[in-house]
Amino acid sequence: MRSRPTTLLATAGLIGAVALAACTPGSNADNKPAASATGQVTTDASKLGTVTLTVWDQEVRGGQADQIQELNKEFQAKYPNITLKRVTRSFDDLKTTLKLALSGNQPPDVFQANNGRPDMGSFVQAGQLVPLDRYAEAYKWTDRYPEAVRKYSSYSTDGKTFGTGTLYGLPQVGEVVGIYVNTAKLKAAGVNEPKTWADFEASLATLKAKGELPLVLGNLDKWPAIHVFGTVQAQNVQPDAIRTLGFGQKGGSWKTPENAKAAQTLVDWVNKGYLSKDVNGQGYDPAWQAFSKGTGVYLIAGTWLQADLGKAMGDKVTFMLPPSASGTPAATGGTGIPWAVSSKSKHPDAAAAYINFITSPNAMAVLAKNDNLPIADTAEQEATGPLGKAVFEAFGTAVQKNALVPYLDYATPTMADTLGASLQDLLAKKATPEQFLDTVEKDYSGFVSSNG
Amino acid sequence: MAQRKSAGPPGEPRRVAYLYLLPAFLVYAAFLLYPLVRSIQISLYDWNGNTLATWAGLDNYAEVVTDPALRSSFGHALVLVFFYAVLPLVIGLGLASILNRARVRGLAFFRTVIFLPQVVAMVVIGVAWRRMYAPDGSVNDLLRAVGLDSLARGWLGDYAAALPAVGFIGTWFEIGLVTVLLLAGMGQISGELYEAARLDGAGPVREFFAVTLPSVRGEMAVALTLTVIAALRTFDLVYITTRGGPGLSTSVPSFEVYNRAFQQGRVGSAAAVAVVLTLIIFLISVGITRVADRDSR
Numbered sequence: 001m002r003s004r005p006t007t008l009l010a011t012a013g014l015i016g017a018v019a020l021a022a023c024t025p026g027s028n029a030d031n032k033p034a035a036s037a038t039g040q041v042t043t044d045a046s047k048l049g050t051v052t053l054t055v056w057d058q059e060v061r062g063g064q065a066d067q068i069q070e071l072n073k074e075f076q077a078k079y080p081n082i083t084l085k086r087v088t089r090s091f092d093d094l095k096t097t098l099k100l101a102l103s104g105n106q107p108p109d110v111f112q113a114n115n116g117r118p119d120m121g122s123f124v125q126a127g128q129l130v131p132l133d134r135y136a137e138a139y140k141w142t143d144r145y146p147e148a149v150r151k152y153s154s155y156s157t158d159g160k161t162f163g164t165g166t167l168y169g170l171p172q173v174g175e176v177v178g179i180y181v182n183t184a185k186l187k188a189a190g191v192n193e194p195k196t197w198a199d200f201e202a203s204l205a206t207l208k209a210k211g212e213l214p215l216v217l218g219n220l221d222k223w224p225a226i227h228v229f230g231t232v233q234a235q236n237v238q239p240d241a242i243r244t245l246g247f248g249q250k251g252g253s254w255k256t257p258e259n260a261k262a263a264q265t266l267v268d269w270v271n272k273g274y275l276s277k278d279v280n281g282q283g284y285d286p287a288w289q290a291f292s293k294g295t296g297v298y299l300i301a302g303t304w305l306q307a308d309l310g311k312a313m314g315d316k317v318t319f320m321l322p323p324s325a326s327g328t329p330a331a332t333g334g335t336g337i338p339w340a341v342s343s344k345s346k347h348p349d350a351a352a353a354y355i356n357f358i359t360s361p362n363a364m365a366v367l368a369k370n371d372n373l374p375i376a377d378t379a380e381q382e383a384t385g386p387l388g389k390a391v392f393e394a395f396g397t398a399v400q401k402n403a404l405v406p407y408l409d410y411a412t413p414t415m416a417d418t419l420g421a422s423l424q425d426l427l428a429k430k431a432t433p434e435q436f437l438d439t440v441e442k443d444y445s446g447f448v449s450s451n452g
Numbered sequence: 453m454a455q456r457k458s459a460g461p462p463g464e465p466r467r468v469a470y471l472y473l474l475p476a477f478l479v480y481a482a483f484l485l486y487p488l489v490r491s492i493q494i495s496l497y498d499w500n501g502n503t504l505a506t507w508a509g510l511d512n513y514a515e516v517v518t519d520p521a522l523r524s525s526f527g528h529a530l531v532l533v534f535f536y537a538v539l540p541l542v543i544g545l546g547l548a549s550i551l552n553r554a555r556v557r558g559l560a561f562f563r564t565v566i567f568l569p570q571v572v573a574m575v576v577i578g579v580a581w582r583r584m585y586a587p588d589g590s591v592n593d594l595l596r597a598v599g600l601d602s603l604a605r606g607w608l609g610d611y612a613a614a615l616p617a618v619g620f621i622g623t624w625f626e627i628g629l630v631t632v633l634l635l636a637g638m639g640q641i642s643g644e645l646y647e648a649a650r651l652d653g654a655g656p657v658r659e660f661f662a663v664t665l666p667s668v669r670g671e672m673a674v675a676l677t678l679t680v681i682a683a684l685r686t687f688d689l690v691y692i693t694t695r696g697g698p699g700l701s702t703s704v705p706s707f708e709v710y711n712r713a714f715q716q717g718r719v720g721s722a723a724a725v726a727v728v729l730t731l732i733i734f735l736i737s738v739g740i741t742r743v744a745d746r747d748s749r
Contacts, residue, residue, distance in 0.1 A: 025494050025505040025719070096714050099501055118500075118717035126503040220582075220609055222697050278587040280698040281606015286586060413716040417696075424698040428611060 026103075041138040045079045045353035052083045053350055056101070056111040058094045058337065063307060063371035067172075070366050071358045078357075082350055091337075095119065102128045102342060109345040110354055112337040113169055115152050117162060117248065118413045120340070124168055125159030130341040132167045135352040141170060141359070144376045148402050149174070151247075153338040160451055162410065163247030169338025170355050172367060174375035176321070176333030176398050177227045178391075180291070180299040180309060184316040185212060189297070193318075197235045197325035204274045207297050214274045216296035218287025219427065222420030223409070225266075225279075228300045229423055230332035230408055233262040235325040239405050242330075246406035248415070250448050254441040263426060263433035270427055280424050292317075302333075303391050307371040310387035319390040321398055329403040333395075335375055368392070412447035415440075488730075495723035501713070505720065512724035522725065525696075525703045526732075528615055529684050532704065535619025536626050536683030537676055543623070544630030544675070549660055551631075552638040563635065567628040574625075578692030581621045582608065585693070608694050614702050618693055622683060630675045637671035638664060673744030677737050684733050705729045 042048060059068040072084055087108065089097065095114060101107050102123060113120045113129070123129050136142050142150070153169035155162055179200075181193065186203075189210045194200040207214040219225045233242060237258040244252035269275050276282055276296070291299045292312035299305075300322075309317055321329045339358070341351040357363065364374035368381035371388070379396035383389040398404050409416035422439045425431035431439070495512050499505035516522050547566065551559060569577065584590045585607035592604040607617040645663050654662060687706035690696060696703035696711075705725055712722035 024507075025497055025499045026501075026503055027505075103502060118715065122500050122502045122717055125500075128502075220606075220694065220697065222695050276587075278606025278609055281585070281587050281609025283582065283586065413718065416715070417711065420695075421697060421699045424609075428609075428698060430611060430699060 041134055041352070042349045043138050043353065043356075045350060045357075046081060048081065048347065048350045048353070050081050050083075051347045051350045052085055053110060053347060053354060054085045054087065054108040055354070056087045056089065056094060056098065056108040057339075058089055058091045058112055060088050060090060067363075067367050067370040067372055068358070070370070071363055074362075074366075075354065075357050079353075082354070084354070099123075102126075105344075107342040107344050109347060109351045110339060110341055113340045114337055115169070115335065116410050116413075120153065120168060120338070121155060121159050121162060123159075123340070124155045124157070128343055129168045130343050130345070130348050130351075131157070132170065132341070132352065132355075135356070136167050136170075139352070139356045141167075141356070144361075145170070146399055146402075148399060148404050149335060149375060151243075152335045152406065153340075161247075161249060163243065163249060163406065169340040170359055171335035171338040171375055172359055172363070173336035173372050174333065174378065174395050174399070175302050175304060175336065175373065176331050176395050176404065177231055177300065177302045178319055178321045178331055178394050179231075180301060180305070181318050181320065182291070182294070182297050182313070182316060183318050185294070185297045193320070194323045196323050200323050204269070204298075205272070208272065208274060213276060213296040214298060215269065215276070216287050216291045216299045217275050217279050218282035218284045219279050219424060220281055220283045222424060223416065224284045224287075224301075225423040225427060226408055226416075226419050227302065227332055229262065229266060229419075230405070231300050231322045232265050233259065233408075234330035234332060234405050235322060236262040236265070239330050239403070242405040242408075245444060246408050246410055248411035248444065248447060248451070252444070252448075254437045254444055259437055260433050263436050266423075266426060267429065267433060270429065275427070279427050303373050303395060306373065306387055306391045310385045313387075315386050317387055319387060319394055321394045321403065329398065329401055330405055331398055331403055332407060333398060333404040334407055412443055414447070415443055418443040491723045492727055494720055495727050497720045499720045500717040501719040502717070508720055512721045513728070515721060516724055516728050521700050521703070522705075522708060524700060525705050525708050526728075528702060529686070529704050529729075531615055532619050532622060532683040532686055533680055535616070536622040536686075537679035539623045540626040540630045540679060541672065541675060543627055544634055545665075545672075547627070547631045548634035548638055549664055551635060552664075553656070563632060567632050569625045570628050574688040575692055577621060577625060578689050582693045585617055609698050611698055611701050614694055614698060618689060618702050621689060621693075622686070626679045626682065630679065633671050633675045634668050637668035641667045669744055673740055676740050680736055680740065681733055684729065684736070 057068060059065055072086065075082070076084060094112065098111060098113065098119070099122075101111075103126070107128070113123055120129070132141075136145075136150075149171070150167055151163045153171065154165050154167050156165040183193075186193065186207075189207055189212060191203045191206055192199075194203050204214040217224060217228055230242075237256070241252060241256075241258075243249075245254065270279070276287065288299060288301060288305055288309070290296070292309050303319070306319065321331050324330060339355045341348050341355070345351050359376065361377055364377050364381060367374040368383060371384055373391060373395055374381050378392050378399065381392055383392045409419055412418075419440060422431060422436050425439075426433065426436045494505075496508060496510070497505035498508040498511070551562060556562065586592075587604075587606040587609075591607060595601065595604045605613060607613050610617075641663065645667070646659060649659050649663050685706050686704050687710060690702055690704050690707045691710070694702045696707055706729065709722045709726045709729070712718040712725065
C-alpha cells in the first residue's frame with residue numbers, strides 16, 4: 001500500500017489535466033475578421049494615420065535579404081506615418097510558427113504564407129486571410145500579374161479548391177524549372193543547343209556515346225526528382241491536365257497513357273545511363289555543386305540556382321525552358337512565397353499598401369538588381385549577368401505563353417511524400433511505371449473524393 | 453506530547469509533506485502531464501492544427517495498425533534498436549573489459565576518445581556521415597582503396613544498405629556511452645572476486661562470464677534503457693540523412709510524427725503515432741528494468 005498516496009496524487013493530476021484539456025482542439029480559435037471586407041480602399045498610405053505593421057517574412061538569405069531591406073527602407077522614407085515591425089524567420093521556422101500565430105489573438109498583419117494546401121489552404125479554410133480581390137482591383141495588380149501567376153495564390157473561399165477563385169496572396173518573385181546547360185561541354189561534344197524535345201533526347205544519346213554524363217541528378221532529398229519528372233511530364237501531357245492534377249482539382253487522372261509514357265521515359269533514361277549513377281544516394285546540393293565544377297552537361301533545376309551557378313561558371317552556362325515537343329513550351333514553375341494579410345489585422349489597408357509597395361514596378365527593379373527573379377515585368381528588367389539574362393528571358397516567355405504548370409506536390413497534403421518516395425522507387429526500378437502511377441493516383445483520387 | 457503522536461512517524465504530519473511536493477508536482481503537471489493528456493485527446497480527433505477538429509474516435513489508431521507504411525516505420529525502429537542498443541552493448545562489453553583488464557597507460561585518454569561522439573550534436577553527426585556515405589564520399593574511397601570496388605555504392609540511396617547505414621551511425625554514437633557506463637561498473641567489482649575465480653582455475657573468458665557479466669547487470673540495464681529509447685525515438689538522424697528514403701525504407705515513427713504534424717497538417721494522426729510510440733517505449737523500458745531488477749535479487 002506504500003504507493004497509494006502517489007497513485008492518488010497522479011490520478012488527481014490526470015483528472016485535472018483532462019479537465020484543462022476538455023475542449024475540442026481548434027475551438028478556441030476566434031477567427032472573426034476585425035475589418036470588414038467591403039468598402040472603399042484607401043490606396044494613399046500617407047493618409048492612413050499613424051500605424052504600426054507587424055511583418056513576418058523569411059527573406060533571410062543573400063539577395064533576398066538585401067532586396068527586402070532596401071524596399072523596407074524606401075517604404076519607411078516614403079510613408080513615415082507607418083512603422084514596420086519586421087520579424088525574420090527561416091523558411092522552416094516560419095512555416096511551423098505561423099499556424100499558431102494566426103490562430104492566436106495577435107497575429108502579424110502581413111506575412112509570407114506558403115502556397116500549398118497545408119499552409120495557405122488551411123488558413124483560408126479557417127478564415128484567417130483577407131481576400132485581396134478588392135486591393136487587386138484598386139492597385140491594378142491584375143494588369144501586371146497574369147492569371148497564370150495569380151492562380152498560385154488563389155483559393156475558393158472555403159479553401160477547398162486550389163488554383164482558382166479569390167486571390168489571397170501576392171508573390172514578389174517567380175520560379176521556373178528548366179535546363180541548365182554547360183555550353184562549353186556541349187560545344188566540345190559537337191552538339192547544338194536542342195530546340196525540340198526530340199533534339200534534346202537525341203543529344204542525351206550523343207553525349208552518352210561520347211563518354212559524358214548527360215544529365216546530373218542528386219535525389220537523396222526525395223524532392224529533386226519531382227522537378228525532373230514534372231519537366232518530362234510537361235512534354236507528354238496537356239498542360240491543363242497537369243494543372244488539374246497539380247492543383248488537386250476534381251476530374252483528373254494519373255492513369256493515362258501520356259503519364260505512363262512520361263514515367264517510362266525516366267526509366268529509359270536510367271537504363272541508358274543518362275542520369276547520374278547512384279541517383280538516390282547523391283544529395284541535391286552536392287549534385288549541382290558538382291555540375292558547377294564541370295560534371296555533366298545538363299542539369300534540370302529551378303531558377304533559384306541562378307545566382308550560385310552564374311557565379312561559379314560565368315559564361316560557360318546557360319539556362320533554357322525545356323525544349324517543347326509540341327511547339328508550345330510547358331514547364332514546372334510557380335511563385336516565391338506569397339505575401340498575405342491577416343483577417344485580424346486592424347490595418348488591412350496599410351498592409352495591402354505595403355504589399356503593393358514591395359511588388360511595384362520599382363520593387364521589381366530592386367529585386368532584379370539583387371539577383372532575384374522578379375515575377376512581374378520580368379522582360380523589362382536588367383539582369384546581373386549572362387545567365388541571369390537567360391533566366392529572365394525564359395521566365396518571361398513562360399509567363400507570356402502561359403507555359404507554367406504547377407509543382408505536382410501541391411495536389412494533396414501528402415503528395416510531396418507520396419511522389420518523392422515513389423519516384424525514388426521508380427528510379428531504382430523497385431516500382432514499374434504502372435505501380436508508380438497506381439500509388440500516385442491513389443493519393444490524388446483519395447484526396448479529391450474526400451475533399452468534396 | 454510526543455507520546456500522544458507516537459502512532460505516526462516523527463516530524464510534521466503527512467499532509468504537510470504533500471504541500472512541500474506541490475510546487476514540483478505543479479511544474480510536472482503543467483509541462484508533462486498536461487501535454488501528454490492533450491496529445492492523447494488530439495489523437496482522437498481529425499485535426500489540421502488550425503480549424504475546428506472533428507471527432508475521429510479510434511480511426512487514427514486504426515490507421516497506425518493498418519497503414520503498411522506506418523507499420524513498416526515501426527519495424528524500422530526495431531531494426532534500429534539492434535544497431536543502437538544490442539550491437540553497442542556487445543562491443544561495449546568487449547571494449548570495457550579489455551580496457552579494465554589491460555590497465556593500459558593513458559586510460560583516461562582512451563575513455564575520452566571513445567566517449568567523444570556523445571559530445572557532438574546529432575545534427576552535426578548526421579551531416580558528417582551523410583558526406584561520408586555519399587557516392588564519392590570517404591567510405592567508398594576507403595573501400596576502393598582496399599580493392600573492394602564492388603561494395604562501393606551510394607549508401608543512403610541503396611534500398612538494402614540505407615537502414616543499416618543509418619543504424620551504424622547510431623552504433624558508432626552509442627558505443628562510447630555504453631563503454632564508459634560499463635567501465636565504471638567494472639571498476640567497482642572487488643578484486644577478491646577475481647582472485648577467488650582464479651584460485652578455482654578460471655581463465656579470462658570464464659572470469660568474464662562468471663564474475664564481470666553478473667556484476668555489471670545494473671549498468672547494462674541502464675545502458676540498454678538509454679540506448680533503446682534513443683533508437684525508438686530517432687528523428688534527427690533520419691531527417692538529416694535520408695528523409696525516410698529511398699522510397700520508405702528508412703522512415704521511422706518520430707519522423708512520421710513530424711511529417712504529419714508540421715508538413716501534412718494531420719495533427720490528429722501525428723498525435724496517435726506519438727502516443728503509440730510513447731506506449732512502446734514505456735513498455736520496453738519497464739520490461740528492461742523488471743528483468744534487471746528480478747535477476748539482481
